[in-house]
Amino acid sequence: xxKKITKAVIPAxxxxxxxxxxxxxxxxxxxVVVDKPVIQYVVEEAVASGITDILIIISEGKExxxxxxxxxxxxxxxxxxxxxxxxxxxxxxxxxxANIHLEYQHEQKGLGDAISYAEKFVNGEPFAVLLGDTIIExxxxxxxxxxxxxxQYQNPVIALQEVPLSIAHRYGVFVGEKIAERLFKGKELxxxxxxxxxxxxxxxxxxxVLTPEIFDAxxxxxLGVNNEIQLTDAIRILMNEQSVYGLAFDGERHDVGNKxxxxxxxxxxxxxxxxxxxxxxxxxxxx
Ligand code: UTP
Numbered sequence: 001x002x003k004k005i006t007k008a009v010i011p012a013x014x015x016x017x018x019x020x021x022x023x024x025x026x027x028x029x030x031x032v033v034v035d036k037p038v039i040q041y042v043v044e045e046a047v048a049s050g051i052t053d054i055l056i057i058i059s060e061g062k063e064x065x066x067x068x069x070x071x072x073x074x075x076x077x078x079x080x081x082x083x084x085x086x087x088x089x090x091x092x093x094x095x096x097x098a099n100i101h102l103e104y105q106h107e108q109k110g111l112g113d114a115i116s117y118a119e120k121f122v123n124g125e126p127f128a129v130l131l132g133d134t135i136i137e138x139x140x141x142x143x144x145x146x147x148x149x150x151x152q153y154q155n156p157v158i159a160l161q162e163v164p165l166s167i168a169h170r171y172g173v174f175v176g177e178k179i180a181e182r183l184f185k186g187k188e189l190x191x192x193x194x195x196x197x198x199x200x201x202x203x204x205x206x207x208x209v210l211t212p213e214i215f216d217a218x219x220x221x222x223l224g225v226n227n228e229i230q231l232t233d234a235i236r237i238l239m240n241e242q243s244v245y246g247l248a249f250d251g252e253r254h255d256v257g258n259k260x261x262x263x264x265x266x267x268x269x270x271x272x273x274x275x276x277x278x279x280x281x282x283x284x285x286x287x
Contacts, residue, residue, distance in 0.1 A: 002151055002154060003125065003126050003150075003151075003154065004050070004147070004151060005049070005050070005051065005126055005127065005128050005143075005146075005147040005150060005151075005209055006050065006051060006052050006053060006125075007051065007052075007053045007054075007055070007121065007122060007125055007127040007128070008046040008051045008053070008054045008055070008127060008128040008129070008130055008143065009054075009055045009057065009115060009118040009121070009122070009127055009128070009129050009130075010029075010039070010042055010043070010046075010054060010055070010056045010057065010129075010130050010131075010132045011057045011105075011111055011114040011115060011129070011131060011132060012027065012029045012039065012056050012057060012058055012062060012065055012132030012133070013057050013058050013059040013062070013104075013105035013108060013114050014028075014059075014108055014114075014133075015059070015108060016028035016133070016257065018257055018258045018259070019031070019257065019258070019259065019262070025061070026064075027039075027058075027061075027062045027064065027065055028133055028256070028257060029042070029062075029065055029132040029133055030064055030065065030068070031256065031262060032266075033135065033254075033256065033262075033265050033266055033269055034266060034269050034270050034273060034276075037068060038132070038133060038135060038256050039056070039065050039068065039132055040068065040094070041135040042130050042131075042132055042134070042135065043069065043097055043098065043100070044097070045130065045136060045141045045142060045143055046098065046128060046130055046141075046143050047097050047098050048141035048143070048144060049128070049141040049143035049144035049146075049147050050144070050147070051098060051128060051143065052098055052099060053098060053099045053101070053121075054098045054099070054100050054101065055101045055102070055103055055118050055121040056100065056101070056102055056103075056132070057102075057103050057104075057105050057114045057115075057117050057118065058102055058103070058104060058105070059104065059105055059108065060104065063102065065102070065132075066100050066101075066102050068094065069094050069095075069097060069098075069100050070095075071095045072091065075091060076088060076091065076092065079091070101121060103117045103118065103121065104117070105117050109228055109229050110224075110226070110228025110229040110230055110231075111131075111228070111229075111230060111231040112218050112221055112228070112229035112230050112231040112232075112233065112234045113218070113228070113229040115129060115210075115214065115218060115231055115234075116215060116218045116219070116229075119212075119215045122212055122215075124212050125212065126150060126154075126209060126210065126211050126212065127209070127210060127212075128143050128146065128147065128207070128208065128209050128210075129207065129208040129209075129210060129231075130143060130206070130207055131206035131207070133255065133256055133257040134205075134206035134207075134253060134254065134255050134256070134257075135253075135254040135256060135265060135269075136159075136205070136206070136207065136249075136251055136252070136253055136254075137251050137252040137253075137254065137269070138249060138250055138251025138252070139250065139251070140250075142159055142205075142207050142249050142251060143207060143209075145159075145247060145249055145250070146158075146159055146207060146208070146209045146247060146249075147209060149183065149209075149245055149247050150209040153243070153245055155211070155242050155243045155244065155245060156208065156209060156210050156211055156214070156235065156238065156242060156244045156245070157208070157209045157244075157245045157246070157247055158174060158186075158204055158207075158208050158235070158244065158245070158246045158247070159204070159205040159206065159207035159208065159246075159247055159249050160174050160184070160202045160203065160204065160205055160246045160247060160248045160249070161202070161203055161204075161205040161248070161249070161253055162201055162202060162203075162248060163201055163203050164201065165198055165201045168193070168198045168200070168201050168203050169192060169193055169194065169195045169198055170192065170203075171192065171203035171204055172189060172190070172191045172192070172203060172204035172230075172231075172232040173189070173190045173191075173193050173198065173199060173200050173201075173202065173203055173204075174186060174189055174200060174202045174203065174204065174246045175187050175188040175189070175190070175199045175200045175202075176200075176202070176245075176246050179245075182247060182248045182249070182250070183245060183246070183247055183248075184202070184245065184246040184247075184248070185243055185244075185245055185246075186239060186243070186244040186245065186246055188236075189232050189235055189236045189239070189244075190232070191224055191225045191230045191232035191233060192225045202246060202248060204232070205249065205253045206253065206255070207249075208231075208235075210235075210238075211238075211242060213238055213241065213242065214234055214235070214238055217234040217235070217237040217238040218231075218234040220234075220237050221233045221234040221237060252268075254268070254269075267280070267284070271284075
């Protein structure tokens with residue numbers, strides 16, 4: 001029987017050092033983009049693809065990432081009394097988005113290591129992975145686009161983005177053979193290749209659908225780039241036994257883990273908002 005994706009893992013245990021001091025006592029995944037924390041965009045994307053259970057991988061002190069989705073009866077009562085119905089609806093909509101669970105990554109040993117903490121939660125099922133510091137803007141939820149490819153092929157699928165070759169060394173890079181419109185079958189994966197040896201301009205976009213065999217692959221994965229257990233290296237091991245697909249998705253990726261992109265994302269998404277877009281555009285013209 002063909003399997004469907006109902007579980008998602010959001011790794012969010014990193015220290016966010018590129019955004020210090022903002023991220024000293026506050027998770028970067030809680031930083032605001034217009035009027036929502038980044039994690040809310042990520043959870044909403046997962047839910048829009050039919051995900052019902054979400055595991056957020058955190059480090060100590062980041063428990064607020066789950067608190068954000070808990071019902072707050074007192075706040076609801078205050079908003080009701082003040083007649084603030086728009087705000088009331090906005091916070092009520094968070095109450096039942098999905099079942100949200102937490103797991104601690106004890107040491108920040110890389111993305112592959114973070115995913116290894118999801119083994120019990122995943123319980124032998126295929127699952128989605130959404131990086132907690134990346135917002136995807138697309139007409140159809142990117143996780144849903146990946147899930148649909150998974151439903152057809154029943155093999156891991158990685159979201160890919162085309163970037164200029166000159167910046168591909170910053171990312172995990174996918175080398176593959178085109179098998180359909182926007183769909184590739186993987187041949188080789190390289191995490192942050194050397195600048196003078198970049199094999200492709202298709203890079204990982206922070207969303208994956210993986211099979212439970214990834215956990216054995218992670219156990220076999222040695223320390224890689226930056227002395228971390230890289231998810232890319234584990235997927236490469238998985239490729240020995242399963243085909244891995246790449247989907248060059250339709251949409252925009254916003255990585256909010258660095259200052260410049262955090263500010264750009266706020267402006268880009270702010271400009272698209274009905275309530276402030278016009279005023280923001282007019283103001284930008286004046287500076
Ligand atoms: P990043 O490498 O962008 O996050 O990982 P970071 O380590 O927090 O950032 P800097 O470089 O120090 O600024 C991408 C995602 O993977 C998670 C991060 O929380 C982020 O959402 N991650 C990374 C983990 O959960 N565990 C890790 O060991 C590393």
